[in-house]
Amino acid sequence: DSGVTQTPKHLITATGQRVTLRCSPRSGDLSVYWYQQSLDQGLQFLIQYYNGEERAKGNILERFSAQQFPDLHSELNLSSLELGDSALYFCASSASGENNNEQFFGPGTRLTVL
Amino acid sequence: AQSVAQPEDQVNVAEGNPLTVKCTYSVSGNPYLFWYVQYPNRGLQFLLKYITGDNLVKGSYGFEAEFNKSQTSFHLKKPSALVSDSALYFCAVGPSNDYKLSFGAGTTVTVRA
Numbered sequence: 464d465s466g467v468t469q470t471p472k473h474l475i476t477a478t479g480q481r482v483t484l485r486c487s488p489r490s491g492d493l494s495v496y497w498y499q500q501s502l503d504q505g506l507q508f509l510i511q512y513y514n515g516e517e518r519a520k521g522n523i524l525e526r527f528s529a530q531q532f533p534d535l536h537s538e539l540n541l542s543s544l545e546l547g548d549s550a551l552y553f554c555a556s557s558a559s560g561e562n563n564n565e566q567f568f569g570p571g572t573r574l575t576v577l
Numbered sequence: 578a579q580s581v582a583q584p585e586d587q588v589n590v591a592e593g594n595p596l597t598v599k600c601t602y603s604v605s606g607n608p609y610l611f612w613y614v615q616y617p618n619r620g621l622q623f624l625l626k627y628i629t630g631d632n633l634v635k636g637s638y639g640f641e642a643e644f645n646k647s648q649t650s651f652h653l654k655k656p657s658a659l660v661s662d663s664a665l666y667f668c669a670v671g672p673s674n675d676y677k678l679s680f681g682a683g684t685t686v687t688v689r690a
Contacts, residue, residue, distance in 0.1 A: 465620060506621075506667060506680040519676040553620055562609045562671035562678065563628045568620030 466490065467569035469554050475575045481542040484572045486554030488535055492567070494518070494560030495537040497529055500571070501550040512537055513560040544576045579604040581670050583681035591689055596658040598684045600651045600668030610651040611669040611678070612642055621667060627651060638662070658688045 466489035476482055488495050497509040499522075508521035512531035523529075526544075531537045541548060551573050555566035580603045590596050602608060609628055613621040625636025632644045642653045651668060665685050671678040 465622070467620070505682045508677055508679070511676055521677060555621075560676065562673065562676055563626070565611065565623040565626055566621075566678070567623065568613075570618075570620050 465567040465569065467554060467556050467567050469552075469569035469572050471572060472570065473573050473575075475577065476544060477577055478544055478546060480544050480576075481540065482544065482574065484539040484541070484552055484554075484574075486537045486539070486556075486569060488537070488554075488556030489567050492556035492558050493535065494557045494564075495531055495535070496555040496557070496566060497523075497537070497539050498553040498555065499550045500553060504550075506553075509539070511560065518560055541574070546576050549574055549576045579670055579672060579677070579679045581668050581679050581681035583666075583668055583684045585684050586682070587685045587687065589687045589689065590658050592660055593657050596653075596655040596662065596686065596688070598653040598666050598668075598686060600653065600681060601649050602651060602668070602670040603649065604670050604672045605674075607673040609671045609673060609678075610642075610644060611671075612636065612640070612651075612653050613667045613669065613680075615665040615667065615683070617664075624653070624666075658686075660688050660690050662686060663688045 468487045494513045509523040511519040529539045551571045555568045557564040611626045612624040627644045668681040669678045
């Protein structure tokens with residue numbers, strides 16, 4: 464158990480809908496990362512937050528947004544969902560958010576868009 | 578831009594034999610390098626990292642990796658593989674002056690009894 468929690472574990476929804484994925488980092492970790500894992504794209508970095516502020520952005524679509532709250536939990540919002548958004552979404556956390564810190568991954572949320 | 582290549586989609590070895598998973602990278606400046614392992618239906622788990630210092634890095638579960646700057650490689654090794662090492666392995670790289678990590682496509686390791 465990494466100490467990172469993600470809810471829900473599974474999510475099934477329809478095209479055009481909007482969903483919110485939630486992540487709680489390990490106790491004491493200030494940085495949260497979001498990743499998308501799919502068979503065709505592999506593991507893609509989406510976005511990183513550090514202590515409530517956006518720190519780095521990866522291949523995140525404009526239909527996706529995220530935020531980190533004062534209690535350090537984070538939410539990833541996915542809107543106008545398309546079939547291609549079906550994937551496993553991981554949250555990870557690290558102590559300082561610097562690139563030399565290892566990241567601790569949650570169990571993931573499996574999103575299925577029908 | 579930074580990138581990671583894991584040239585082998587799959588590696589198959591017999592239990593007790595040495596295991597090597599290859600990784601090469603491209604990054605501006607000094608690299609931070611990581612290996613993670615993913616078991617079915619689980620998140621990634623950290624195995625080891627190279628930040629600076631000794632080129633041979635030892636990590637969890639008997640794994641080690643060697644940083645080779647001239648060949649821009651960071652191969653993962655285990656002297657004697659176990660069936661329980663069967664999993665998906667990811668190499669990742671990030672520059673020392675930025676925050677983003679790039680992950681390779683992953684290598685599926687199968688260790689047969």
